[in-house]
Amino acid sequence: MNRLNQLFDTKKEPILSIYFTAGYPELNATLDIAEALEKAGADFLEIGFPYSDPVADGPVIQESSQRALNNGMTLNVLFDQLKDLRKRVSIPVLLMGYVNPVLQYGVERFCAAAAEAGVDGVIVPDLPMYEYEELYRDCFGKHGLSNVFLVTPQTAEARIRKIDELTNGFIYLLSSSATTGKNLDVSVTTESYFSRIRDMELKNPAMIGFGISDHRSFQKAAQYTRGAIVGSAFVKILGASDYLANIPAFIRSIKEG
């Protein structure tokens, strides 16, 4: 059982996860940001490794990815930075990114390096379930990594069941079918979708992501699931010059309003 499973087993309050892109706004800021987030009260982290063609992302994360690449971020650089991860950060950490950099790094080598660094899980939105199950599941399992799949309002029930079976961590519920950085619009349809998933009584806990940007949307998400993931709204505040100093106030604004 890794840190992520433990968190979901023990935490009673709504869980807040924060996404940020490694290498943005500065190449070597990764662990400073991670440490500041833990101190400010984030429950777990998703560290994005940048990709040149992030089709699931909206403008904010695209821009941060491009800036990170321009700054020189690569998987090699990231794993080098993560050597000190567990000296500075104790909350669960997942790596999130697109499949091609992982394939070029080598899936086995990627899993080994992630485990070595003390990473708890991986989210690769464009890695298909079929390929994961046939080719990579054993590798992830061997290294104790949770693999997290996304679910949208259009995902069919049988497929959600299959995802639940293949996942060992949590299920990443998208608030709507959208690229990142849109605001959560809680309509009757969204609520019925969240309730539908809740009523399926899946073995994995669920978190809501995409469109969570403030206390109101965080609270709404926590009514239906264990908590929520904030990405674009956080990446936006990293654009300011004193970004580390702004982190505590940001986390407070999400958790407490």
Place this chain on the structure above:
Amino acid sequence: MSYHVNEKGYYGDFGGAYIPEMLYPNVEELRSKYLEIIREPGFTAEFEALLRDYVGRPSPLFLAGRLSEKYGAAIYLKREDLNHTGAHKINNTIGQILVAERLGKKRIIAETGAGQHGVATATVCALKGLECVVYMGEVDIERQAPNVARMKMMGATVIPATSGSKTLKDATNEAMRDWINNPENTHYIIGSVVGPHPYPDMVARFQSVISEETRWQLKEKTGSESPDYVLACVGGGSNAAGMFYHFLDDPKAKLVAVEAAGKGVHSGESAATTALGKEGVLHGSRSILMQTEDGQVVEPYSISAGLDYPGIGPQHAHLFKVKRAEYVSATDDDAMRAGLLLARLEGIIPAIESAHALAHLDRMTFTGNETVVVCLSGRGDKDLATYMKFFGL
């Protein structure tokens, strides 16, 4: 050996559907229905009638006499340039608009590089009265202004892609993002044999009319349906996929795909994917693409906007790997000179894309008895400004 897609969506090691979950329902709907739809008698009848009466098919197979004399082989041009809208792209958009209609979609999106696919999509949307949104790189919008005007005239909305290199790759990213954000009412008409399964297979099937006609036309003209060589240019590879389709299992036909080498394969400004690329995933399928060691997609370059793409379709990656087709390249200079040569010898101004295929004739050696078919995938009207600038005309 099979050169076609298997039931898992793969061509050998290549293909698949590497897509985020947000695209899964759309792609899965298409995957589970496309074969059934395109085999319906009603579909086939409408597709064939539109290709005949609207596109102007069959496109002629023309024996280019003076070009043949120059190279010492019987060189036939498959005249896709004579299609309505000026290129092979319309074969695919006609097929896909009929699929979209049968799926009940009301809104069509597309990406475009040179603008030929955007024009072909805007055309069929006007024909069917469907809303049309075309994503086009900001750089391409500037260098292909006449095509932008055509799309607008036919009622399409053209949205500039402003990320990355601002060309075809980025237009494709934007179209995929649009599809993610519009998961129910929209069909994405991909213009090449790229993207997640079933696109590469579906597009190749719609383009296969090129080689289907070529075979009976050759039989009529030469007594044999099998040529010695079949040449086509490759960006993503749709005209080549259609030109090769009915020759894949013909052992006599040597298939040659010509990529764009830009300013030279190793100049750093090139789109010669098989020479420079490695296996990986781009735009939803496993294929060969130009990328850094870290797996970041490299910005390609070619003077021709239609070949300016960092990958090739998964079927091409397979044909390359198993050596069923030979993949070569031609530089900007080679292609431009070949374009001018065709204009002077045959009175045909080819698209710069197609001129890359013609350029390879210069590197081939013939004994005098060979039959060669070159896919003249598009006409050069859209490239006049580039030709004029290059040659100081």
